[in-house]
Amino acid sequence: MKTKEGLWKLSPSGLYGYTECRSCFWADNHYKKAPMLPLLLNSAMDSILKARYDKYRADGAFPPEAKELEKEGIKPFEDIDTLNEWRAKTGALKVVDEGAGYELTGKIDDVLVEADGRLIPADYKSSGNAPKEDKQKYYRDQLAAYGFMFKKHGRKVSDRAYLLHYFVKDKSNPSIEVKFASHVDLVKIDLGAIEQKLADMAKLLNKSYPGHNEDCGKCSYHNGRGGIFDIT
């Protein structure tokens, strides 16, 4: 959708769609989405993880399962008031590019800091299953976009970001005191590349519908139902 100033509203978590299928990305951004039920279990897990990381943050440390970050010389971001603003307000890290024609807004889960002070974006991911090898591809643009937002807000930014995965350890265990396993996943980010990609996204959205994509299941589904996206 567009802002009242006529800029495309982009958010870090919605960027993977561009890589997955440009036709769906175009349609998702041109039409109001159907209301989604909130994923309450995921939000609850996010709250638990924020509280968990904050508890250790007070001592400049990470929870035991993320201790390996300390060996990398990484520390938690200590300014909790600023972090809580970035966590709560979608507009706190807003980037507006009128030339390219978009506005980028979004909330971040956590921030880490390199030994030299550069910021490292981090996102908690909770799931029923251990992350698959190729899972990074879904989140690389999201993490790079956070880095880009920091940069535009005058911060120095690292070329790495982290996914902090938490997943159910043993699904056959009938206890409701569910145990979680975790995995700290390093993701390389390129701020120049994401800036270009965001401009490309706005350019695509300013053109007419690219036509349905034969290789996309979602496009084929809609096309089979009369092609609701078949609009020029």
Ligand SMILES: [Zn+2]
């Ligand atoms: Zn598609």
